Amino acid sequence: MARVRELSPYVELRREQWRELRESTPLPLNLDELVELRGLGDPVDLDEVVDVYLPLSRLISLQVAARQRLYNTTVEFLGEDSPAKVPFVIGIAGSVAVGKSTTARLLRLLLARWPDHPHVDLVTTDGFLFPRAELDRRNLMSRKGFPESYDRRALLRFVSEVKAGADEVRAPVYSHLAYDILPGEEQVVRRPDILIVEGLNVLQPAARLAVSDLFDFSIYVDAHSDDIERWYIDRFLALRHTAFSDPASHFHHYASLTDAEAVAEATRLWKQINEPNLAHNILPTRPRATLVLRKGANHRISRVRLRKL
Ligand SMILES: Nc1ncnc2c1ncn2[C@@H]1O[C@H](COP(=O)(O)OP(=O)(O)O)[C@@H](O)[C@H]1O
Numbered sequence: 001m002a003r004v005r006e007l008s009p010y011v012e013l014r015r016e017q018w019r020e021l022r023e024s025t026p027l028p029l030n031l032d033e034l035v036e037l038r039g040l041g042d043p044v045d046l047d048e049v050v051d052v053y054l055p056l057s058r059l060i061s062l063q064v065a066a067r068q069r070l071y072n073t074t075v076e077f078l079g080e081d082s083p084a085k086v087p088f089v090i091g092i093a094g095s096v097a098v099g100k101s102t103t104a105r106l107l108r109l110l111l112a113r114w115p116d117h118p119h120v121d122l123v124t125t126d127g128f129l130f131p132r133a134e135l136d137r138r139n140l141m142s143r144k145g146f147p148e149s150y151d152r153r154a155l156l157r158f159v160s161e162v163k164a165g166a167d168e169v170r171a172p173v174y175s176h177l178a179y180d181i182l183p184g185e186e187q188v189v190r191r192p193d194i195l196i197v198e199g200l201n202v203l204q205p206a207a208r209l210a211v212s213d214l215f216d217f218s219i220y221v222d223a224h225s226d227d228i229e230r231w232y233i234d235r236f237l238a239l240r241h242t243a244f245s246d247p248a249s250h251f252h253h254y255a256s257l258t259d260a261e262a263v264a265e266a267t268r269l270w271k272q273i274n275e276p277n278l279a280h281n282i283l284p285t286r287p288r289a290t291l292v293l294r295k296g297a298n299h300r301i302s303r304v305r306l307r308k309l
């Protein structure tokens with residue numbers, strides 16, 4: 001048994017063990033900044049930043065430098081001169097409502113505060129969902145977030161161009177308010193040191209090249225499905241007083257639901273769309289991640305699994 005564990009590509013650490021790996025990494029953000037970036041219902045606090053995210057930002061920063069050295073070796077082998085700086089690409093995957101966007105925004109800020117790689121861009125894959133009219137045409141409206149609801153070729157082209165050093169690369173923008181891609185809006189990415197790509201399905205493999213093949217590091221945000229369902233429902237209840245209350249929201253009619261009605265509707269959405277997507281498409285990609293952040297029922301990260309081989 002011990003021998004099997006020795007041969008495993010993974011090392012699993014309790015939070016108390018992982019936090020030791022921070023070493024002397026300073027805490028470069030304050031509570032106001034953390035509150036500003038955390039998602040609705042996400043309780044991440046400064047202790048979690050110190051225990052989990054500072055060791056992680058240290059590891060990634062070390063790997064950014066190592067990856068550039070590896071790239072330089074190839075350039076030298078090819079006899080080309082003056083190697084360019086290649087953006088380091090990080091993928092962040094996990095279920096709807098698990099807290100990926102908070103992890104992504106937090107990591108973006110922490111990584112940008114290292115002097116060696118100050119320019120960190122973040123894109124979310126919802127921008128690559130097909131527009132609503134196209135989802136309708138393909139009969140995919142009730143499969144939003146499933147791999148086939150995305151223009152995967154466009155996403156792959158986008159990340160390939162960023163990584164190849166294009167001066168400007170443009171991504172479409174999705175709005176939860178409009179429940180659609182915003183025509184004419186775009187996010188422009190200009191030669192970042194690090195690009196973070198966050199989305200449900202970013203770790204999906206493909207028969208040909210997949211966006212996950214371009215990742216230098218990947219993170220899967222993980223929790224028990226029953227806990228995520230509860231967070232999803234709680235967030236849905238809270239959205240009635242925030243996003244849904246906007247008359248322009250596609251879901252404005254949800255704002256007037258009673259608690260019982262809202263729980264029933266959120267449960268239906270979870271069971272029909274988000275839980276099957278988690279079980280069939282997202283969870284099977286977890287073994288591919290470089291790092292798994294495992295959350296307990298209280299939403300706090302309790303364990304970290306690192307793929308070291
Ligand atoms: N219907 C909605 N209206 C407005 N914002 C939403 C809605 N659903 C999700 N969000 C917001 O979108 C972001 C991404 O949510 P989600 O895809 O569930 O991923 P995660 O919770 O893992 O970050 C979160 O900040 C969430 O609060």
Ligand SMILES: CC(C)(COP(=O)(O)O)[C@@H](O)C(=O)NCCC(=O)O
Pocket residue numbers: 096124125126127144145198199200201269273274
């Ligand atoms: C927009 C999303 C598909 C997530 O997009 P991502 O950026 O993770 O690719 C998801 O948040 C969503 O709205 N799913 C639809 C089902 C639901 O409303 O619960």
